[in-house]
Amino acid sequence: MSVGHDPVHPPLTLATVLVHHGLPDSAPEMVEAHRNHRGLWRIKFNYDETEPLSMDTTQASLLAGHLRHIGEAALADEIEGAIRQAERYRTM
Numbered sequence: 001m002s003v004g005h006d007p008v009h010p011p012l013t014l015a016t017v018l019v020h021h022g023l024p025d026s027a028p029e030m031v032e033a034h035r036n037h038r039g040l041w042r043i044k045f046n047y048d049e050t051e052p053l054s055m056d057t058t059q060a061s062l063l064a065g066h067l068r069h070i071g072e073a074a075l076a077d078e079i080e081g082a083i084r085q086a087e088r089y090r091t092m
Helices: 014-020 057-069 073-090
Strands: 030-035 041-046 053-055
Touching: 014 057, 030 073, 041 057, 041 073, 053 057, 057 073
Parallel strands: none
Antiparallel strands: 030 041, 041 053
């Protein structure tokens, strides 16, 4: 076993973090605030080849934190921007 290699806890990747949060294993094409049929503001993840998926802002905030932890700042910024937008719309 090489130094720094931990087979029990493999390094986190973008794919593993996304899947852990219930998303496909690749980055979304677009992230946006979205109001669902019940009038609740959520964060929608749009993909080219699959239907969009959404999550509440708390879950999306956790995802953004995990993405920052693995160095995916651009995607984390996009998610946090959508969260701010959803929160702003919710107060209108």
